[in-house]
Amino acid sequence: MSDVSRPSPAEGRTTPRTAAVIPAAGRGVRLGPGAPKALRTLNGTPMLIHAVRALAASRAVSLVVVVAPPDGAAEVKSLLDVHALPERTDFLVVPGGESRQESVKLGLDALPPEYDIVLVHDAARPLVPVDTVDAVIDAVREGAVAVVPALPLADTVKEVEPAATPGGPEPVVATPERARLRAVQTPQGFDRATLVRAHETVTDNVTDDASMIEQLGETVVAVPGHEEAFKVTRPLDLVLAEAVLARRRLNDGF
Ligand SMILES: Nc1ccn([C@@H]2O[C@H](COP(=O)(O)OP(=O)(O)OP(=O)(O)O)[C@@H](O)[C@H]2O)c(=O)n1
Ligand SMILES: C[C@](O)(CO)[C@H](O)COP(=O)(O)O
Numbered sequence: 001m002s003d004v005s006r007p008s009p010a011e012g013r014t015t016p017r018t019a020a021v022i023p024a025a026g027r028g029v030r031l032g033p034g035a036p037k038a039l040r041t042l043n044g045t046p047m048l049i050h051a052v053r054a055l056a057a058s059r060a061v062s063l064v065v066v067v068a069p070p071d072g073a074a075e076v077k078s079l080l081d082v083h084a085l086p087e088r089t090d091f092l093v094v095p096g097g098e099s100r101q102e103s104v105k106l107g108l109d110a111l112p113p114e115y116d117i118v119l120v121h122d123a124a125r126p127l128v129p130v131d132t133v134d135a136v137i138d139a140v141r142e143g144a145v146a147v148v149p150a151l152p153l154a155d156t157v158k159e160v161e162p163a164a165t166p167g168g169p170e171p172v173v174a175t176p177e178r179a180r181l182r183a184v185q186t187p188q189g190f191d192r193a194t195l196v197r198a199h200e201t202v203t204d205n206v207t208d209d210a211s212m213i214e215q216l217g218e219t220v221v222a223v224p225g226h227e228e229a230f231k232v233t234r235p236l237d238l239v240l241a242e243a244v245l246a247r248r249r250l251n252d253g254f
Pocket of ligand 1: 022023024025026027028029030031037038067096097098099100101103104121122123124125231232233
């Protein structure tokens with residue numbers, strides 16, 4: 001295991017530059033038939049635009065790389081052109097791949113050299129609050145090589161064996177201690193060089209980037225996540241996302 005500390009800004013370096021990679025190339029099979037998930041709308045605005053705005057709301061993020069559905073890069077570029085986005089932020093669009101992991105790698109490959117910190121954020125988590133984004137960036141700036149926002153679980157979790165017949169009962173084999181479990185969200189934040197090394201060396205299919213860092217033997221730390229950073233995965237999540245947006249409009253007074 002290597003040392004997780006890197007020189008921090010306080011130790012004399014200039015503040016490292018931060019870019020965000022937003023994988024948005026998934027189909028959204030669990031959401032049901034329709035356009036690719038990132039292009040479906042919430043309160044009339046594509047989910048991807050909500051996610052881009054959420055990341056660009058952080059003053060630390062100066063570049064957002066959107067990884068578009070493979071045949072949808074032109075459509076994503078025009079969406080970024082027509083929706084209001086902060087002028088201080090640069091945007092790049094690249095076509096994605098077959099898996100989330102491949103899409104993130106394609107986004108990383110497009111990053112200009114001057115970025116030292118990389119956030120990876122699901123387009124499917126359109127409502128992450130800026131405070132959560134900033135908490136992740138701060139933890140990386142303070143020296144962690146990999147940071148995940150995480151929440152305690154409300155349900156008890158069981159480990160099961162596969163069912164003997166599809167849809168049949170699954171034998172329960174273990175009940176992990178819930179107090180030590182966390183549900184992890186995005187954006188996950190990384191020292192860029194470590195994340196690139198992980199994507200170049202880990203060949204297993206994994207469901208998040210931080211687990212690739214764990215496979216390198218590096219330390220991943222968790223910071224508090226946020227309920228509103230939930231992932232839009234199934235149809236009911238769309239209802240929840242619309243409700244969160246309605247509450248925000250009410251709170252903002254318009
Ligand atoms: N080939 C892929 C697959 C997924 N993603 C992105 O990874 C994020 C998390 O994935 P998930 O929620 O599983 O999205 P989908 O793969 O679209 O969902 P499903 O598995 O239901 O098809 C999403 O923003 C999705 O667009 C991606 O960029 N490229
Ligand atoms: C990266 C992630 O959002 C962390 O919880 C999650 O693992 C993505 O999983 P998916 O099945 O690809 O949506």
